[in-house]
Amino acid sequence: MNIRIFDTPHEAGVYAAALAEHIIKNRPKPVLGLATGATPIHFYQALVRLHQYGLDLSRVTTINLDEYIGLGPSHEQSYSYFMQKHLFDHTNILPDHIHLPNGIATNLEMECNRYDGIIQKNPIHFQLLGIGVNGHIGFNEPDDLLQSKTHVVRLQLETVKSNARFFNQIEEVPKKAITLGVQAILQSEQIVLMAFGPEKANIVAKSVLGNVRTDVPASILQLHKQVTVVLDRESAKQL
Ligand code: GLP
Numbered sequence: 001m002n003i004r005i006f007d008t009p010h011e012a013g014v015y016a017a018a019l020a021e022h023i024i025k026n027r028p029k030p031v032l033g034l035a036t037g038a039t040p041i042h043f044y045q046a047l048v049r050l051h052q053y054g055l056d057l058s059r060v061t062t063i064n065l066d067e068y069i070g071l072g073p074s075h076e077q078s079y080s081y082f083m084q085k086h087l088f089d090h091t092n093i094l095p096d097h098i099h100l101p102n103g104i105a106t107n108l109e110m111e112c113n114r115y116d117g118i119i120q121k122n123p124i125h126f127q128l129l130g131i132g133v134n135g136h137i138g139f140n141e142p143d144d145l146l147q148s149k150t151h152v153v154r155l156q157l158e159t160v161k162s163n164a165r166f167f168n169q170i171e172e173v174p175k176k177a178i179t180l181g182v183q184a185i186l187q188s189e190q191i192v193l194m195a196f197g198p199e200k201a202n203i204v205a206k207s208v209l210g211n212v213r214t215d216v217p218a219s220i221l222q223l224h225k226q227v228t229v230v231l232d233r234e235s236a237k238q239l
Contacts, residue, residue: 002228005236009196012230013042023126031061033127036079039194044086057091061122065138067103068174101178112150124188131195134158135203135216139179142215148183191227195235205238
């Protein structure tokens with residue numbers, strides 16, 4: 001794993017966006033796998049800035065990692081809304097090229113299959129990841145096993161508690177989500193994992209330095225040959 005440590009999340013975001021820019025400029029049909037949460041906001045700000053300075057995103061296809069079940073795109077805490085607000089509203093990515101799991105699909109099994117079909121047709125060149133404090137990537141939670149395909153997951157209490165910071169009260173946090181499985185993540189050509197702040201230091205160390213374990217889902221990234229871990233000083237302090 002290639003580990004890069006920056007003084008600030010802003011600088012880290014600029015670096016990660018430059019990695020994406022390289023793919024965007026050099027691929028005829030670049031496919032970006034995208035993440036949500038507080039961490040990637042720095043990446044999106046930098047990417048929007050690159051676009052304002054002329055980077056064309058009209059050839060880009062985006063495939064998001066996950067979505068809460070029960071939240072439609074107009075819900076302010078849905079990941080669809082997040083993406084619109086932080087990236088899509090400010091760039092020329094075409095609406096037809098944007099993919100997120102549909103958290104309000106009536107048949108969730110069909111929705112998971114539909115999503116896997118999209119990934120098969122659009123192999124991911126650049127996969128952006130954050131990391132949960134429990135080591136989850138996307139919403140692949142710590143467990144005895146990790147699921148390969150896109151699936152419905154029941155969120156762990158730790159995840160619900162952690163994500164409650166975005167909602168008015170914890171009861172509003174959805175208890176289930178749709179997430180890409182580990183196969184799609186590991187099949188992407190390049191992976192960029194970002195983590196900032198002291199609360200991520202322990203899980204970053206476990207994921208990067210520890211054994212590969214299904215109860216530390218991010219540790220599976222050690223099996224991939226092109227992973228860049230983009231950190232600030234605080235998240236890197238146990239390395
Ligand atoms: C959510 C998302 C993850 C993200 C994690 C960490 O649970 N499903 O993809 O990595 O939050 O979020 P943050 O960056 O806000 O710490």
